[in-house]
Amino acid sequence: MAKGLDYVFAATVALSVFWAPYTKVEESFSMQAVHDILKWGQINSNFDHLAFPGVVPRSFIGPLFVSALAYPAKLLNGGAVEGIWMQIAVRLVLGWTVAWANSRLGSAVGFF
Numbered sequence: 001m002a003k004g005l006d007y008v009f010a011a012t013v014a015l016s017v018f019w020a021p022y023t024k025v026e027e028s029f030s031m032q033a034v035h036d037i038l039k040w041g042q043i044n045s046n047f048d049h050l051a052f053p054g055v056v057p058r059s060f061i062g063p064l065f066v067s068a069l070a071y072p073a074k075l076l077n078g079g080a081v082e083g084i085w086m087q088i089a090v091r092l093v094l095g096w097t098v099a100w101a102n103s104r105l106g107s108a109v110g111f112f
Helices: 002-019 025-040 061-076 084-108
Strands: none
Touching: 002 084, 025 061, 025 084, 061 084
16 A cells, blocks of 8 residues: 555656646755756856855755756756756656655654
8 A cells, every 4th residue: 555655646746747847936946056066066156056145045965965866867868957858857856755755754653
């Protein structure tokens, strides 16, 4: 039963990403950080987060993790990080990571 729910959750993530592939304003900061990490490879003055830090300090830990998992999609995309397909790949990685974490949490607390 648990694996079935895991597949439903992962499919729901994929459906929502393809149904609405563009980000909301809440996601845009992290998406920009992922873009910068994939494009520049190392933290430098070109990072949008450093040029426009905003009023709330942001961490690069989450975007760094997502970038590492999305890096194969960059290679499959010919090294390009611009475009809707790379954004969809990054959002799928993030969504499926959350689905996996929820599955592990459910198993740990005995929900499944």
